[in-house]
Amino acid sequence: MNKLFLWIAAASAFVLQSCQKTDGIQDEIDSLRDRVAALEAKVGDVNTSIVALHKLMDESLVIVGVEPAENGVGYEVKFSDGTSCPVINAEEIQGAVTPALGIDDEGYWTISLDGGATSTRIESNGEPVSAWPVAGGEHQPDAEGVTPQLRVSADGMWEVSLDGGSSWNPLLQDGEAVNAVGENVGYSTSFKSVTYKEENGQLVVELVSGGTLTLPVVDTFGLTINAGENETFFLGETREFEVVQTNVAEVMIQAPKGWSAELEETTLKITSPAQMPAQSEFTLSLVATSEEGYLKIIPMKLTLLNETWDASACEAWRNFKLRNDENVLLDFSYAGYKHGEVAPPDVWGLGYTVYDVTKYGLDPTGKTSSRQAFIDLLKTLKLTGKNDSGGNLANASARAILYFPEGDYVLHDESDDVKRDTPLYDDSGNVVAEYSSSDIIILGGNFVIKGAGRDKTRLIMKTKNYPATSDLWSSPVMLNIKNNQTRIGDSYSALTTVTGDAAKGSFSVEVGSTAGISTGDWVMLYLQSKDAELVAKELDPKTVDKPAMTDIQTICVYDYHQVKSISGNTVTFCEPIMHEVEAKYGWQIREFPHYENVGIEDLTFVGNAKTNFGHHVSWEDDGAFKPLNMMRLTNSWVRRVDFESVSEALTFSATANCSAYDINITGNRGHSAVRSQASSRVFIGKVIDRTSGYECTTSSGLPGGAFMENAGQYHASGVSNQSMGTVLWNNTWGNDALFESHSKQPRATLVDRCTGGFVQWRFGGDVSNVPNHLRDLTIWNLNATNVKHDFGADVFKWWLTANDWWKIMPPIIVGFHGGQVNFALTDENGEKQLEYLESNGQAVEPQSLYEAQLRERLGYVPGWLNSLK
Numbered sequence: 001m002n003k004l005f006l007w008i009a010a011a012s013a014f015v016l017q018s019c020q021k022t023d024g025i026q027d028e029i030d031s032l033r034d035r036v037a038a039l040e041a042k043v044g045d046v047n048t049s050i051v052a053l054h055k056l057m058d059e060s061l062v063i064v065g066v067e068p069a070e071n072g073v074g075y076e077v078k079f080s081d082g083t084s085c086p087v088i089n090a091e092e093i094q095g096a097v098t099p100a101l102g103i104d105d106e107g108y109w110t111i112s113l114d115g116g117a118t119s120t121r122i123e124s125n126g127e128p129v130s131a132w133p134v135a136g137g138e139h140q141p142d143a144e145g146v147t148p149q150l151r152v153s154a155d156g157m158w159e160v161s162l163d164g165g166s167s168w169n170p171l172l173q174d175g176e177a178v179n180a181v182g183e184n185v186g187y188s189t190s191f192k193s194v195t196y197k198e199e200n201g202q203l204v205v206e207l208v209s210g211g212t213l214t215l216p217v218v219d220t221f222g223l224t225i226n227a228g229e230n231e232t233f234f235l236g237e238t239r240e241f242e243v244v245q246t247n248v249a250e251v252m253i254q255a256p257k258g259w260s261a262e263l264e265e266t267t268l269k270i271t272s273p274a275q276m277p278a279q280s281e282f283t284l285s286l287v288a289t290s291e292e293g294y295l296k297i298i299p300m301k302l303t304l305l306n307e308t309w310d311a312s313a314c315e316a317w318r319n320f321k322l323r324n325d326e327n328v329l330l331d332f333s334y335a336g337y338k339h340g341e342v343a344p345p346d347v348w349g350l351g352y353t354v355y356d357v358t359k360y361g362l363d364p365t366g367k368t369s370s371r372q373a374f375i376d377l378l379k380t381l382k383l384t385g386k387n388d389s390g391g392n393l394a395n396a397s398a399r400a401i402l403y404f405p406e407g408d409y410v411l412h413d414e415s416d417d418v419k420r421d422t423p424l425y426d427d428s429g430n431v432v433a434e435y436s437s438s439d440i441i442i443l444g445g446n447f448v449i450k451g452a453g454r455d456k457t458r459l460i461m462k463t464k465n466y467p468a469t470s471d472l473w474s475s476p477v478m479l480n481i482k483n484n485q486t487r488i489g490d491s492y493s494a495l496t497t498v499t500g501d502a503a504k505g506s507f508s509v510e511v512g513s514t515a516g517i518s519t520g521d522w523v524m525l526y527l528q529s530k531d532a533e534l535v536a537k538e539l540d541p542k543t544v545d546k547p548a549m550t551d552i553q554t555i556c557v558y559d560y561h562q563v564k565s566i567s568g569n570t571v572t573f574c575e576p577i578m579h580e581v582e583a584k585y586g587w588q589i590r591e592f593p594h595y596e597n598v599g600i601e602d603l604t605f606v607g608n609a610k611t612n613f614g615h616h617v618s619w620e621d622d623g624a625f626k627p628l629n630m631m632r633l634t635n636s637w638v639r640r641v642d643f644e645s646v647s648e649a650l651t652f653s654a655t656a657n658c659s660a661y662d663i664n665i666t667g668n669r670g671h672s673a674v675r676s677q678a679s680s681r682v683f684i685g686k687v688i689d690r691t692s693g694y695e696c697t698t699s700s701g702l703p704g705g706a707f708m709e710n711a712g713q714y715h716a717s718g719v720s721n722q723s724m725g726t727v728l729w730n731n732t733w734g735n736d737a738l739f740e741s742h743s744k745q746p747r748a749t750l751v752d753r754c755t756g757g758f759v760q761w762r763f764g765g766d767v768s769n770v771p772n773h774l775r776d777l778t779i780w781n782l783n784a785t786n787v788k789h790d791f792g793a794d795v796f797k798w799w800l801t802a803n804d805w806w807k808i809m810p811p812i813i814v815g816f817h818g819g820q821v822n823f824a825l826t827d828e829n830g831e832k833q834l835e836y837l838e839s840n841g842q843a844v845e846p847q848s849l850y851e852a853q854l855r856e857r858l859g860y861v862p863g864w865l866n867s868l869k
Contacts, residue, residue: 045088047149049189050101052077052085054131054147056205056215057103063217064294066196066203074194077203080218082287082295087205090189099158099171099178100190101148107132109148111173120173122148124162156180221247221290223298225268226867230301233272234309238860241268242343242867250289256282259302266346267863276306310852314844316814316836317852328812328836330505330776332750333853334575335727336683337637337659340854343864344599344637344659347401347448354401355381357409364407366460371411371440377402378442385443385484394484395444396595402449404603406456411440412478413462426470432619437465439476443484445595445633451603454642454664461607461646464624472616473671475623475647478605482631482653483595492524498587499569504580507564508572511589517571519563522634522656524590525577527557534585538774541832542809545801548767555585556745558722560592560634560656560680575657575681578724578748578776594656598636600628607646609668613693615701615714622671623647633658645691646670649713653677661685661729661868665713669693672740672764673713673733678721683850685729686868687717689756695736699761699790699805708736715740715764716756719773724748727850730868731756735786738762741777741808743769748776753848758782758819760789760806767804775835777811780849787819795827798834812836815844 055061056077065078074088100112102119108128112119121128132145149161151168158171158178170177193206196217205213226242233239243266245251253261258273261284270284282302289295310317319327337344358364360380361373378384381402382395417435424433451457465475495517500510509525517523534555535544544552561573571589581587607625614621625646630636631653638660643649645667652658652675660674661683669691676682689712697704701714712734719726720742726749728739733756741749743765763772791797798808812835813823820841825834838844846852855861 045188048086048088049191050149051147052087053101053103053190054145055079055083055085056087056213057131062294063203063215063219064290064296065219065222066198066217074191075196075203078296080294082297084297087191087194087203088189089194090192099173101150103131107145109146111171111178113173113178122160123172124169129162152180218294221288221294222296223248223251223286223288225286225298225300226863227300230303231270232303232305233270234305234307234311235276236272236274237309238269238271239866240860240863241270242266242863243268244346245288247290248288249291252287252289254285254287256284256302259284266343269860270300270302272302272304276304280304280306309855310846312845313852314814314838316812316838317844317846317849320853321856329778329849330578330725330748331576331853331857332725332727332748332752332778332850333857335657335681335725335750335850336685337635337657339574339657339681340683340850340865341858341862343862343867344639347450347599347601350399350401350448352399352401352446352448354403356403356405358405358407362404362409364405364409366408366410366458368410369413369415370409371413371416374409374411375440378440381444381447383442383444383447385441396446398444398447400447402447404449404451404457404459406452408458408460408606410460410462412437412460412465417463417466424467424470432470433466435466436468437476439465439480439629440478442479442481443595444598446597448599448601449479449603450599450601453602454604454640457603458606459603459627461605461625461627463608464620465626467619467623472619472622475619475626477626477629477651479627480629480631481598481633482629483593483633492526492590492592494526494588494590495523496589498525498581498583498589501583502577502581504578505576507574507576508570509577509581509587509589510583511569511571514566514569514571517563517566517589519565521563522592522594523561523563523571524592525557525559525561525573525581526588526590527555527579527581527585529555529585531555531585534582539771539809542771542799542807546767546770546804548804549770549807551744551769552771556722557724557747558654558678558680559724560654562634562656575725592632592656594632594634596634596636598630598633600630600638600641602640604642604644605646605649606644607667607670609645609647609670611668611693612703613669613671613714614703615671615696617702621647625670626651629653630655630658637661638663642666648672649674651675651677652679652682654679655682656680657682659683659685660687663687665689665691667691669711669734670713672715674717675715675740675742676719676723676726677742679723679726681725681727682723683727683729684717684731685727685865687731687733689713689716689731689733689737691734701761708734710734712737712756715742715762718742718763719746719749720744720764721746726750727752728754729848729850730754733757735759736788740764741773743772745771745774747774749773749778750850751777751779751782752850753781755783755785755818757786757788758784758821759786763806763808765805770805771799771807771809773808773811775809777808778849779811779813779816781815781817781843781847782813783843784816784818784821787821789821791822793822795824795833796821797827797831799831801831810835813840814838814849815842816840817843 062080067076078084102110109122110119159168160171195204201217203215260271262269284300286298320329360377362370423431468474496511496513564574565572605627626648628650633655636658642664647670692709693711694703695706695708716733716737716739718740721744723746729752731754735757737757741763800806
């Protein structure tokens with residue numbers, strides 16, 4: 001049995017001095033009373049220390065977890081019986097008698113008044129008080145014994161209770177009562193300092209008495225719930241939370257009355273009562289047991305509101321639920337990895353082979369280039385598309401984790417560039433570039449590029465990539481991950497023609513033949529038509545009002561779908577169709593060459609974008625530092641990844657159901673952020689853009705003289721080309737920005753619960769490619785932090801007939817708030833500007849349309865989305 005003294009704080013001493021003035025005596029009495037009261041406020045810490053000492057000394061208990069205390073000056077120590085106690089650093093109290101309680105070698109409680117040099121046992125009815133129960137004269141260390149409690153009496157004396165506070169008696173040493181006042185320095189707990197050495201698995205406790213206690217911590221199992229400190233539920237609501245279990249043998253759920261919970265390997269699903277009980281605050285507990293029989297109790301605080309989750313919902317949501325004639329909303333809930341239903345997996349559990357890149361020649365110090373060593377590793381894994389002899393090395397199922405341990409890895413510098421035989425000139429005959437750069441092409445699927453954490457692993461573009469042509473945006477990317485097809489959507493092979501019409505929002509199409517189409521296949525629902533009637537329908541009530549508008553005169557729809565079932569000549573997709581299908585215009589189902597299950601996570605891409613960005617000022621502004629492109633992929637993801645000083649962060653091109661979330665963009669502002677380009681149902685969520693640079697002051701984006709913190713990428717996260725079903729969720733962009741809508745026929749985009757600037761002219765797009773966005777642009781609860789446009793107090797115009805660059809089909813706006821904008825269904829000239837408007841100036845319920853639609857479809861909010869909130 002260890003011997004440990006517990007130092008207990010006492011009141012500051014005050015020796016009364018003789019005084020001839022009664023008011024002086026009264027002052028001293030009042031001061032004594034105040035000091036005793038101050039000590040009483042610390043008695044809670046005193047008694048907590050006694051309990052902690054008792055448990056730390058109990059040889060039958062094992063410390064199974066240590067977490068920082070809420071006040072930051074100690075730890076919450078978890079024991080193997082499922083209990084926990086705070087072990088808190090002591091505070092000094094001036095002028096204090098300091099009785100010390102301890103447990104001696106025989107397991108009896110002791111008291112000392114001289115810092116532990118001498119001690120006597122605490123007695124009750126003439127018998128020593130045991131910390132461990134005694135039966136038949138034998139101690140039982142594996143059972144709970146007496147734990148003393150202390151308090152200060154009204155006359156400033158220490159009192160002790162040995163029965164849980166039912167009765168109190170003077171605390172005695174050698175038969176004498178212990179005064180709670182004196183002239184010493186005391187401490188509020190016995191622990192002068194507490195340190196958890198996680199790497200060694202030790203809790204080191206420095207005692208006020210001068211001794212040090214080193215205790216082993218067996219933190220080899222546990223269960224964590226990715227949830228807030230207190231989760232609020234509506235009546236009858238089901239929510240899912242992400243869970244991580246480590247070496248857990250069994251879990252018991254202790255749910256409050258009326259609540260239910262279901263635990264899977266990686267998720268916890270909780271359902272609240274349908275009727276409001278008397279109380280509103282609850283605690284649900286999970287009791288996790290290790291193989292050794294150790295326990296951990298994981299509490300979860302819950303608050304129940306006395307209303308259903310959509311009781312205060314806006315009219316647009318109510319119409320969507322009813323699917324009535326007034327409904328204007330599409331169902332965006334199928335966006336993202338695996339249709340938003342689950343998170344990408346924990347990659348360590350996939351069974352993939354792990355390749356530590358430092359063992360293959362990559363330099364984590366950043367002193368030398370790692371590019372060629374990385375390319376050689378990719379060749380080994382058959383991920384480069386060709387070997388040195390030109391043979392195909394594309395690998396659809398690499399089953400590999402390319403792991404970058406902590407460090408800086410240079411994947412592009414000037415040594416990678418090649419001198420051109422002939423310099424590249426611009427249209428004016430000026431030399432643009434004397435060198436050419438190239439991307440690292442990765443062709444394959446079922447692999448993950450993983451770092452040790454975005455604050456630890458950095459993949460670096462040390463120098464700029466030179467443009468390939470005179471186009472300002474033609475510089476190659478650093479990493480180009482894609483399917484090895486070079487064809488684009490309009491040249492994919494046709495599988496069958498569509499023979500029947502299908503409404504927007506439906507799931508099935510009638511086809512001429514299902515030969516070559518199987519359940520589970522990914523295909524493209526394809527349309528390319530110059531039919532004048534169709535062009536007019538696509539733009540109604542607008543028209544082709546500028547000769548330069550050439551792209552829209554060929555209607556292009558490239559909509560990627562997974563086949564759910566086939567019945568006769570009916571093909572049913574897993575996802576809703578987001579554009580009405582009229583067979584007479586020549587709709588087809590075409591092949592969709594792709595790879596799947598590619599992940600990028602836990603690292604930072606670092607570029608060196610110029611400090612004074614200007615839109616289309618030069619190729620260095622527009623595209624010199626583009627770290628990542630992902631093309632022709634499905635069910636792939638980028639998460640927990642940051643981008644620093646980049647021209648463009650990430651583009652998903654011709655992909656389907658990919659996700660990018662939990663992303664920070666920092667450093668110097670650049671051209672664009674995260675983009676869904678010609679893709680279907682991409683989810684881009686919780687992208688926080690904190691880049692800084694000069695405010696762009698002209699409609700073309702020339703920089704002015706004012707430097708802006710949090711200016712943001714010029715084009716915030718958004719869409720371009722034939723994208724459909726993209727969800728921009730809970731993103732924060734800069735104050736000199738707006739979500740991207742870069743023309744060339746994007747449709748059906750949801751801008752959901754986002755925050756940032758509402759700055760005109762940030763959409764983007766060439767004059768030949770407008771409109772910037774076609775139908776079903778849905779802006780839900782946008783919080784505008786900075787409003788800047790050309791319309792003043794007049795109605796905001798989404799389509800400018802007289803302008804070549806600003807043409808957006810009338811959008812749906814619900815819950816726009818923050819900065820004030822004069823939105824209206826029609827402008828002063830009677831031209832239609834909006835498809836639908838509700839609650840301009842005030843956010844609505846539900847806060848997130850994507851989240852509400854997922855809840856409506858699944859019956860709950862998935863855990864991965866809850867974790868991002």
